[in-house]
Amino acid sequence: MSGNEDRRVRRTRQTIQRAMVELMLDKGYDKVTVTDIIDRADVGRSTFYAHFTDKRDVLFSNLGELDFLRPSPQGEGPLFSFGLAMFEHVAEQGPLVRALLGSKGGGVVMARAEQILAAVVRAELQARGAIASARLDLVVTGVVGAFMAMLRGWLDGEVTATPAELDTAFRAFVTPGAESFLAQAG
Numbered sequence: 001m002s003g004n005e006d007r008r009v010r011r012t013r014q015t016i017q018r019a020m021v022e023l024m025l026d027k028g029y030d031k032v033t034v035t036d037i038i039d040r041a042d043v044g045r046s047t048f049y050a051h052f053t054d055k056r057d058v059l060f061s062n063l064g065e066l067d068f069l070r071p072s073p074q075g076e077g078p079l080f081s082f083g084l085a086m087f088e089h090v091a092e093q094g095p096l097v098r099a100l101l102g103s104k105g106g107g108v109v110m111a112r113a114e115q116i117l118a119a120v121v122r123a124e125l126q127a128r129g130a131i132a133s134a135r136l137d138l139v140v141t142g143v144v145g146a147f148m149a150m151l152r153g154w155l156d157g158e159v160t161a162t163p164a165e166l167d168t169a170f171r172a173f174v175t176p177g178a179e180s181f182l183a184q185a186g
Contacts, residue, residue: 013061016041019174020058022148024099028060029109059100079128079178083147083170087163097153101148102179109147118144123124127177130185139181143174 019040021031034055038048052058063105090097100109121143122136130136150170161169 009051012043012047016048016051016058017061020055021096021099025095029055056108057103062113078126078171079175080121081142082124084163084167086147087151087154087166090155091163101151101155110152114144114148117147121165124181126163128182130182135181136185139178143178146174 016037020032023036024039024055027155032055034048037058038045039056040047050057052061082087090101120156121140125139126132130139147170150159150166154161154166159166
């Protein structure tokens with residue numbers, strides 16, 4: 001494939017992805033149809049299906065662009081230090097993240113984001129000595145739940161704070177419980 005063809009493919013995919021984000025912001029993921037995406041992107045049905053299998057495929061391709069969901073687990077330093085970078089990245093990404101992870105993103109998006117974040121939190125706690133167990137699963141669920149609730153509230157405008165303020169509140173809330181868990185595990 002030549003460079004021009006690669007550019008055309010990228011441009012077409014980005015046009016479809018952008019249409020999906022706009023539609024999600026307008027009416028929410030659950031109400032968006034493939035026909036809506038095709039119309040908004042101004043592409044043919046066969047072009048859409050040459051690039052994506054369905055609207056969920058478009059959605060997950062957008063999730064793949066959110067690097068903040070893939071922080072590296074840390075075995076030292078402050079617990080959950082990924083939080084600040086993630087909140088800052090969300091602030092920079094604006095509409096994409098609001099569409100994907102805000103209330104209009106739909107349950108499928110939140111579930112996928114929570115799975116990715118749970119893997120990060122689990123890896124960080126295991127790097128600090130936690131052993132796979134039902135207790136670890138509970139701690140991971142609590143940390144992820146707290147983070148995602150704060151993130152969703154912020155994205156939906158229910159919480160007004162800077163990324164640094166969100167990170168401070170998040171870590172103040174979850175760190176004591178996680179440290180207690182780690183002390184008992186060690």
